[in-house]
Amino acid sequence: MNLFNHLIVAFLPLVPKPIVRWISRPYVAGVELADAVRTVKQLNQQGMCATLDVLGESTLDPALCEEAIADYHRVLEAIEQERLDCNISLKLTQLGLLIDREQCRQNVRRIMQKAAACGVFVRVDMEDASVTSATLELFQQLHAEFPNSGIVLQAYLRRTLADLKNLTAQKTNFRLCKGIYIEPRTLAFKNPQIINENYTLLLERGLQAGCYVGIATHDEKLVWQALRLIDTLALSRDQYEFQMLLGVDEELRDLIVRAGHKLRVYVPFGKRWYAYCTRRLKENPQIAIYVLKALLGIKTK
């Protein structure tokens, strides 16, 4: 971590909550479900689909898991009632992975059952490397029962090429991202060029194997690599989609949509927005630099 990053982490608790909320506004749809529904409707009207994430993670309190299950049930009802073009993304540590693995499986099952009844796809997000194996194992078990679900792979992890081989046999739907957590060099590539090359390799392997891939990136170099592969493999528009985070590089987002590709926006919302924002910034202060540049109107590319 460089000095600037250390300073961000040190001074973060001193930043008043309203200022953190103001800075995070473009990236978090709001506190209430109604805020999230409004955002998704706008995205749908602009030709994009979405995935809703009820903010929360790393809980050690079973009551908070119950709260998250109830929240996701309300989200699924809203998606059905409002006929939104939207699926859901969830984190296993929000649903008890750090408390008890079997209880977590039961908790996620309750959400997946409701999602199956509503015809909504469920994405299991990938968290830090301490839970990668547990997340993949639990997902495989759930996927056997709920095929309308998918997982996330992180291109920065050294293990991911091997993990992908276990998923391609069943043509599992996966989202491919670089990975957002700070991991040790023993587990993760640190060189940005290697991460990008690994991303391209994983994408190529996944698409070649016939997996539906959510190409999650705002890195135009990777978007170009994806477009190259889509063309080389002569893929049809229903074999992949692009995915981007709410509020990030809307210009690139529009370019992808206007070129006729499916694009899904990840829409986080909920009352745990403050913990989410501060934790993300502490874990990866680079995000603060992105946000600062966006606020000042400085283009990074």
Ligand SMILES: Cc1cc2nc3c(=O)[nH]c(=O)nc-3n(C[C@H](O)[C@H](O)[C@H](O)COP(=O)(O)OP(=O)(O)OC[C@H]3O[C@@H](n4cnc5c(N)ncnc54)[C@H](O)[C@@H]3O)c2cc1C
């Ligand atoms: C839909 C989606 C879902 C994701 N799910 C997961 C997940 O489950 N697990 C996981 O570990 N990671 C997840 N990520 C995060 C991902 O791993 C990366 O950390 C993040 O997308 C940045 O990588 P990049 O490919 O955009 O490239 P980068 O080179 O990091 O970023 C390219 C450019 O995008 C902009 N940018 C990127 N991120 C941000 C940001 N947060 N705020 C403002 N500007 C930004 C900057 O301008 C930057 O220069 C997800 C990302 C997306 C898009």
